Amino acid sequence: MEISQEEIQVQVRFVTKQTEYVVTDTPMIVPARLRRYGLSEIINHLLGFEKPIPFDFMIDNLFLRTSLLEFLENSGLSTENIITIEYVESMLPPTPLSSFQHDDWVSSVKSFNQKYFLTGSYDNHIRIWNTSGECLQTFIGHNAPIKSVSWVSIKDDDEFSFLSASQDKTIRAWRSSLEHNKYISLYECIGHKGSIESIAVSPSCSEFASGSWDSSIMLWTMEIPENSDDDEHIKVQASSKRRKVNKKENILTKYPITTMNGHIGSVSSVIFDDKDSNKLYSGGWDHSIRIWDVESRTNVDVKNCDKVVYGISYSGKSGLIASGHSDQVIRLWDPRAEDIAVVKLTLSSHKNWVTSVSWSTKNSFMLVSGSYDGTIKIWDIRSKTPLYTFFKQNNDKEKENSIPKKVFCVDWDNDIILSGGEDNQLHIYGSKNIGFTKNEK
Amino acid sequence: MFRVSKKRAEIKENDENTSDEDIISNLEIDMFSEEEQDSDSSTESIDKHKSINEDDITDKSQGNEKFNDETPGESDSDEYITGDSLDENDLDLGEEYVEKGFDKTLSKEAQDVYYVVGANGHPRKILPEIDPVYDSDSSTENPSNTIGNVPMEWYEDYPHIGYDVDGKKIMKPAKGDELDKFLENMEDPDSWISAKDNLLQQNVKLTDEELEIIRRIQMGSFPEQDFDPYEPTVEWFTSKPEVMPLNATPEPKRRFIPSKWEAKRIMKIVRAIRQGRIVPGKTQVQKPRFYNLWNENDQPREEHPMHIPAPKMKLPDHDESYNPPTEYLLTEKEKEEWEKMDPEDREKNYMPQKHSCLRTVPAYNRFIQERFDRCLDLYLSPRVRKNKLNIDPESLIPKLPNPKDLQPFPTSLTLSYDAHTDRVRCISIDPTGLWLISGSDDKTIRLWEIITGRCVKTWELEDIIYSVAWCPVREICAFIFSCSNKVGVILPTGICDEEVALSTSQYVTSGFNSSRRDDEKAKLVDWMKPTDGQNENGILVIIQHVHNKTIKQITWHRKGDYFSAIAPDAGNQGILIHQLTRHQTQQPFRKTRGIVQCVKFHPIKPLFFVATQRYVRVYNLMKQELIKTLQSGVKWISSLDVHPMGDxxxxxxxxxxxxxxxxxxxxxxxxxxxxxxxxxxNVVYHKRLPLFASCSDDGTLQIFHGMVYNDLLQNPLIVPVKVLKAGHRVVDSLGVLNCEFHPTQPWIISSGADHTIKLWT
Structure with missing residues (x-):
């Protein structure tokens, strides 16, 4: 069998879209037993690079993960025909850059231009970190764990403005200045009756949306409200001691411009369309992904599956929604498709709930997912298996058998992947690292 | 008569031209003339006619009359002549006598005959008395008896012995006694040749002819003297078959009588054809006369369906070889042992033996024995045909739907909530499905965020927490717990809306303001205000029971106002129902039957389920009566749950x-x-989905699909769908202590003796 396999040869033609790596497109004969590494060597040889560059190979938009022969057999292609193989520079396995210790679980993380990282934690604090691992500022104000954070803007690397949502049913807008080491809480958004799980700022930065356990989605404007608005509400809040404290801080109160009801259970995740401020996507415990029209405040479309939706992410590049579910899979949806049964692709490899997903901002095929099984997986939707899987190393060897630390959030900003979870750390991975490794798996 | 016809023929010949009427008149004339002729001839032989009967005479005369009547019709009947021709010859002579004889007497005596009406209504001829002259017939001397052959005893008592022809009695002849008889015998010389005539009851002397007959009979020869046994055969009917038939007419068809037996045989064949036993057109397959015995195509005969093949003989072993390897040979010790052993106990009935070459191998001395044993085996051990039941085992299993089609149900372990330091006895999920409380033997209650597994809050209390229960009403954010003989209400601040918290607080504590009769004799419980420290923890009310027994279970009514507290050891105060809003306590049962295990409120109706050790009793709380007793058939009930539909x-x-x-x-x-x-x-139903689950000390949870149909005729469908294993460890032979379904999702949360709580999704 070995001999016969070696004897089989196939005619291939290499094509690429990356102009700097183009080779001749004349068909050539290669042994069918070759895997990715062998093909990559061929390309490097053809290009005559001294320092080899790893490539990934695709046949019919599917990644080659086995030998050529096995791939052809599995997909039922003939070895007689000329096979067109597209190759791309392979993404190197992300390398863990650094980890920033928090006091409690990290529930939410957002990166801004790969420079500043905003984290929300279960210790009720919000922190801003820079790449060197310094905690630039810590924001205190919420009375319950932070569930979600979102950047609004950064001016001149100094003036930060962002939003935070908490289990204390409020959203706060913050503005801070690094130089003066000062921060203020601009206003407090009151309206939700349950813990707020997710907030999203529209691309135009004029409004933001929040999803809560009380099964409602609320829309808010960015403008700072006038003080006189909230006289009545202060009276109501006076009964609570906690509110009295807040009142001392003298924070402005803001109310939603609209409430969009539709979800039957808790709303776990809301997200705006990358380009269209008018479109809002939300996922909830009622097993549905809903598409909302912001202007008319209507529920445009409902996409149902059988499992609870935890995190969703929309990529303007591929035009797909990715959602993480309680049945350990990631589902991809096409929001433009009219019919209801539109799960385009199901990615399964995680061993527990997938809590959070994030599309790559650079590549329209890549996404990252974090799960309760303690792993972060990077996917290319052209391949059904994950490209890379990360375990967070447990330093304590005694705890090897213990339950893995849950991952609550992931974010992919250009070349940096961020994750936060139960291990109280913010992990940063570089997704475009220099250095060639032969590790294919 | 023959003559008559002859005469007629003559007349015909004579007068051919005469008409029919003439012929008749001629005939009459002829007849008379013939009579005259006859009478003339008869006078000559009248003596010979001694024994002519009067009956014969009458017959004859009638016959003559008849003849006269019929004459005209039979003028040309040839058949008559041919048919009777045989008799003619025979009677020729006799007739002549007869006609001559009686014609004479007839002519003399015809005047004296007169008629009387006989018994049958016809006239009867009475003949005159015969004049006893010399020539008269002596046969009429003795009146003959007419009674026939009847036993003479019938006439013993009568004076007569019968009747003569005219019906006159024949008197018994005088009969002497034995002496007379003897004297008669002695005196009468003819007595030895006389016999007793039975009919006439007197001795008659036998004639010589009669004696001759007797003598001939005694000699054994023919009785009649002139009988010639050797006279030549007269062939009246010829023995030779006639070539020509006597009658030329063919046998008419109407004379054909079909044969019954032939019809039966034909019906038999017809029936066989109808039933297909005989195929009419079938040609007989010619069987080959000779078979090729050694033909290779010849297949062995098919085995009988009930054939049981004999078991095959065991193949020879290595040590049965004539030259086995030495390791097979027995050592001396083994040989001794083998020989000592009883032949029946031997493992092998031979001893391996080594021969250097085949030539030295002796004759097989066990051959006969082996064959014999084999025959005994085959003959004595009955081989029974095992009838395999041709039942597909799959068909015996009830048709249940595939568990895959019954999704969703929890399948895998997702989260573990680890913080407790002792076994977790009880858990409860809030109605929104976001929060979980757990009570443990480490005397703490913990509040968990379900989806992240974060312990949000911990309450430390002074005793083991036996039961916790979240208020089933969404508007009220509070739960109750039981701790020794106390029941407390806790408002978990921070997880609910302020307004809800405020209303809950008012709802729970409003009872303190209501007027209550504090000093009651039969006071069951004490509703106590919490201390400041407790108040900060969110404890709103503490209900201290008068009895000092542990409260094992607390259960809410669906409306969130009433709840019941069970203390199995507290006797008649074992079941108490508390009303939260008014701070009142009721004791629904004066007396409890048996130890109460657990209770449950009906989800819709005002019913109350009480499970004792063996029975579940259903009470109507409104009417205060027992409705039903469920006989479980189990030995010790541990838990109870009511389907959300209530049936x-x-x-x-x-x-x-x-x-x-x-x-x-x-x-x-x-x-x-x-x-x-x-x-x-513990057993528990899912609130919305058709699921129920049970948890056990073996460390597993069983998930069942339990569909209840609205159609009353359809029985519930119960399908075991999943066993959740490998979650909880068994500690001190205690496994999973409690479980509860998530109110909205197909998830189940279980708590175990291994200090953990697990979420299965």
């Missing part, structure tokens, strides 16, 4: 069983499921 109940028992009751169906279990290997600790 079905499941119970778990410490003897590993789970029973499903259909309340409409029967007080006995509809299904008893015995899947656990150890005691069932």
């Amino acid at each position: 079905n109940v499941i119970i778990g028992s410490y003897d590993k069983k789970l029973c499903w009751f259909d309340l409409d169906l029967s007080p006995r279990p509809y299904r008893t499921l015995c899947y656990h290997t150890k005691a069932v600790r």
Whole structure:
């Protein structure tokens, strides 16, 4: 069998879209037993690079993960025909850059231009970190764990403005200045009756949306409200001691411009369309992904599956929604498709709930997912298996058998992947690292 | 008569031209003339006619009359002549005598004959008395008896012995006694040749002819003297078959009588054809006369369906070889042992032997014995045909839907909530499905965020927490716990809206303001305000029971106002129902029957389920009466749950069983499921989905699909769908202590003796 396999040869033609790596497109004969590494060597040889560059190979938009022969057999292609193989520079396995210790679980993380990282934690604090691992500022104000954070803007690397949502049913807008080491809480958004799980700022930065356990989605404007608005509400809040404290801080109160009801259970995740401020996507415990029209405040479309939706992410590049579910899979949806049964692709490899997903901002095929099984997986939707899987190393060897630390959030900003979870750390991975490794798996 | 016809022929010949009428007149004339002729001839032989009968005479005369009447019609009947021609010859002579004889007497005596009406109504001829002259017939001397051959004893008592021809009595002849008879015999010389005539009751002397007959009979020869046994055969009918038939007419068809037996045989064949036993057109297959014995195509005969093949003989072993390897040979010691052993006990009935070459191998001395044993085996051990039941085992299994089609149900372990330091006895999920509380033996209550597994809050109390229960109403954010003989209400601040918290607080504490009769004799409980420290923890009310027994279970009513507290050891105060808003306590049962295991409120109706050790009693709280008693058939009930529709109940028992009751169906279990290997600790229904689960000391949870149909005729469908294993460890032979379904999702949360709580999704 070995001999016969070696004897089989196939005619291939290499094509690429990356102009700097183009080779001749004349068909050539290669042994069918070759895997990715062998093909990559061929390309490097053809290009005559001294320092080899790893490539990934695709046949019919599917990644080659086995030998050529096995791939052809599995997909039922003939070895007689000329096979067109597209190759791309392979993404190197992300390398863990650094980890920033928090006091409690990290529930939410957002990166801004790969420079500043905003984290929300279960210790009720919000922190801003820079790449060197310094905690630039810590924001205190919420009375319950932070569930979600979102950047609004950064001016001149100094003036930060962002939003935070908490289990204390409020959203706060913050503005801070690094130089003066000062921060203020601009206003407090009151309206939700349950813990707020997710907030999203529209691309135009004029409004933001929040999803809560009380099964409602609320829309808010960015403008700072006038003080006189909230006289009545202060009276109501006076009964609570906690509110009295807040009142001392003298924070402005803001109310939603609209409430969009539709979800039957808790709303776990809301997200705006990358380009269209008018479109809002939300996922909830009622097993549905809903598409909302912001202007008319209507529920445009409902996409149902059988499992609870935890995190969703929309990529303007591929035009797909990715959602993480309680049945350990990631589902991809096409929001433009009219019919209801539109799960385009199901990615399964995680061993527990997938809590959070994030599309790559650079590549329209890549996404990252974090799960309760303690792993972060990077996917290319052209391949059904994950490209890379990360375990967070447990330093304590005694705890090897213990339950893995849950991952609550992931974010992919250009070349940096961020994750936060139960291990109280913010992990940063570089997704475009220099250095060639032969590790294919 | 023959003559008459001859005459007629003559007349015909003579007068051919005469008409028919003439012929008749001639005939009459002829007849008379013939009579005259006859009478003339008869006078000559009248003597010979001694024994002519009067009957004969009358017959003759009648016959003559007849003849006269019929004459005209039979003028040309040839058949008559031919048919009777045989008789003619025979009677020729005799007739002549007869006609001559009686014609004479007739002519003389015809005047004296007169008629009387006989017994049958016809006239009867009475003949005149015969004049006893010399020539008269002597045969009429003795009146002959006419009674026939009847026993003469019938006439013993009468004076007569019968009747003569004219019906006159024949008197008995005088009869002497024995002496007379003797004298008669002695005197009469003819007595030895006389015989007694039975009919006339007197001795008659036998004639010589009669004696001659007797003598001939005694000699053994023919009785009649002139009988010639050797006279030549006269062939009246020829023995030779006639070539020509006597009658030329063919046998008419009407004379054909079909044969019954032939018809029967034909019907037999017809029936066989109808039944197909005889195929009419079938040609007989010619069987080959000779068979090729050694033909290779010849197949062995098919075995009889009931044939049992004989077991095959064991193949020879290595040590049966004539030259086995030495390791097979027995050592001396083994040989000794082998020889000592009883032949029946020997493992092998031979001893391996080594021969250097085949030539030295002796004759096989066990051959006969072996064959004999084999025959004995075949003959004495009956071979029984094992009848395999041709039943597909799959068909015996009830048709249940595939568990895959019954999704969703929890399948895998997702989260573990680890913080407790002792076994977790009780858990409760809030109605929104976001929060979980757990009570443990480490004397703490913990509040968990379900989806992240974060312990949000911890309450430390002074005793083991036996039971916690979240208020089933969404508008009220509070739960109750039981701790020794106290029951407390806790408002978990921070997880609910302020308004809800405020209203809950008012709802729970409003009872303090209501006027209560504090100093009551039969005071059951004490509703106490919490201390400041407790108040900060969110404890709103503490209910201290008068009895000092541990409260094992607390259960809410669906409306969130009433709840019941069970203390199995507290006797008649074992079941108490508290009203939260008014701070009142009721004791629904004056006396409890047996130890109360657990209670449950009906989800819709005002019913109350009380499970004792063996029975579940259903009470109507409004009417205060017992409605139904469910007989579980288990030894010790551990837990009870009521289906959200209210018509079905499941119970778990410490003897590993789970029973499903259909309340409409029967007080006995509809299904008893015995899947656990150890005691069932808790059973629970899902609030929305058709699921129920049981948890057990064997460390597993069993998930069942339990569909209840609205159609009353359709029984509930129960399908075991999943066993959740490998979650909880068994500690001190305690496994999973409690479980509860998530109110909205198909998830189940279980708490175990291994200090953990697990979420299965």
